[in-house]
Amino acid sequence: MGNEAAVIPQESFAQRLLTGSVKKSYEPAVDMDWDAPLDPDKLFLPPEVISLYGTELWESMSHPERRELSRQELANVLSVGIWFENLLTRLLLRELLRDDPTTRHSHYTLTEMGDECRHMMMFGKLIDRIEARPYWPRLPGRLAIGALALFLRGSMTWVGALVGEEIFDALQRRTLDDPQLQPLVSRAMRIHVTEEARHIGFARDALARRVPTMSRAELAYTRLCVAVAAPLFVYLMTNRHMYERAGLDGRKARRIATNNPYAKQALGTGAANLGAFLDKHGLIGPIGKRIWRWRGLYS
Template identity: 80%
Template sequence: MGDNAVSAPTAATLSGRESFAQRLLTGSVKKSYDPVVDMNWDAPLDPDKLFLPPELVSLYGTPLWEAMTPARRRELSREELANVLSVGIWFENLLNRLLLRELMAGDPTSRHAHYTLTEMGDECRHMMMFGKLIERIGTRPYWPNRFERWTISALQLFLRGSMMWVGALVGEEIFDALQRRTLDDPQLQPLVARAMRIHVTEEARHIGFARAALADRVPTMSKAELQYTRLCVAVAAPLFVYLMTNWHMYARAGIEKGRAARRLARANPHSRRALGLGAANLGAFLDTQGLMGPIGKRLWRRRGLL
C-alpha cells in the first residue's frame, strides 16, 4: 500500500461527532420521504376542517375570533398556514446557503459533511412540499417586504460558527414544537397533518445535528464569541416570531383592518402562550449551554417566549 493510502475508519474508530453523524445518516436511510410520491396531492380538502388547529391561529380567543363565522375562521387558518409555510421556505433557503458555505471549509470525506448534504436534500424537499401545499390549499405564498428581504440576506454575513447553529435551532425548534401539537388534531385537514408529520420526522434529526454541533463548539468559544452569540440569541427568536404575523394574511382572509388585527394578535395571551410552549425546550437548551444572557431573557419574555 502506498504512503498516501488511507484506510476507511471503522465505527469503533469514529470520533463522537462522526459517530453521531453516522447514526443520523443511518436513520435517514431508514426513514426519509419524497413529497412527490409520499403525499396524496389529489386527495380532496375537507370543507369543514381547518388548516391550523384553532389554538394555533393567532387571533384565537380574542373578541374578533369569537365574532367570526366558522367559514371565516377556516379562511383565516388557511392564510395563516400559507404564511407559516412561506416563512419556512425562506428559512430553509437561508439554512441551505449557510450549510453549503460550511462545506466549503470542511472535509468532504467526513460523516459530518455527508449528513450536512443529506440535511440539505431534506430541506430542498421540504421547500417543494411547502410550495405544493400552498398551491393545493388554494392560496398564494407570502413574500417578505424589502426590509425583510434585506434582513434575511444580511443574516448570511452574521450567522457564522456558533450562530449558524443557533439560527438553525431557532427556525427549526419553535416550528417543530408547534407542529407536534397539531399532528393528531381531528379538526385539521388530513393533507396538512400528513405534511406536518413528514416534516416533524425529518426535522428531529436536523435538530439533533444542530444541538450536537452547538454543544461541541461552546467549550471552545472565546469570551468575545460567547458575548456575540448571546446577543444574537437575544434577537433571533423575537425576529422569527415577528415574521409569523404578517398583516397581509388578515387582509386576504377578509378582515378589513389587517394591521389592527396584527396588533391584536401580537398582544393575544393565547397566541403568546402557544409560542412560549413552542420555544420552551429551545430556551432551556440555550440556557444550559450558557447562551441565554440577561438581555436575551428579557427580550424573549417580552415576546412571550419564556
C-alpha cells in the same frame, strides 16, 4: 437527544443520523396524495395555534371566517419556512467549504440539505394546493434575508438553525392528529416532524461542541443574536398581510395577536425546550431572557 449527543463522538453521532435517514425519509412528490380533495369544513391549522384564538375578535368570527384565517396563517407559516430553509441551506453549504468531504459529518450535512430542498418543494406545493398565495418578501426583505448569511457564522449558524427549527417543530407537532385539521396538512407536518427531529439533533450536537471553545466576543455576539431572534420570529408569525387577505383589519389584528395571551402560551410551549437548551449552555443572557419573556418565548 441533546444530552446523549454530547458524549458521543461527532462522527458516530453523524453516522447514527445517516442511518436514520436511510431507514426513514420521504419524497413528498410521491408520499403525499396531492389530488385528495380538501374538506370544505376542516381548518388548515388547529384552533389553539391560530394567532387570534381566544380573543374577542376570534369569538366574533364565523366558522368560514376562522377557516379562511387558518388557511392564510398556514400559507404564511409555510412561506416563512421556505425563506428559512433557503437561508439554512446556504449556511450549510458554506460550512461544507471548511469541512473534510470524507467525514460522516459532511455527509449528513449534505443529507440535511437534500431534506431541506424537498421540504421547500413540499411547502410550495402545499401553498398551491390550498389555493393560497405565498407571502413572499419584497426587495427590502430579500436584502435582509440575504444579509443574514453574512452575520450568521460559526455558532450562529447552529443557533439560527435551532431558532428556526425547534419552535416551528414544537408547534407543528400539535397539528399531527387533530381531527379538525385537513388530512393533507397533517401528512405534510408528519413528514416534516420526522426529518426535522434529525436536523435539530444535528444542530444541537454541533452547537454543544462549539460552546467550550467560544471566545468572550463570540459568546456576547451569540447572546445578542439570540435576543434579537425572539421578536423577529414573532414578527414573521404575525404578518399583517395574512389578516388582510382573511378580510380583517391587518394592523388591528396583528396588534391583538401580538398581545394575545393564548398565542404567547402556544409560542412559549414551542420554545420551552429550546430556551432550556440555550440557557444550559449559557447562550441566552439576562437581556435575552427579558426579551424572550416579553414575547412569550421564555418562562
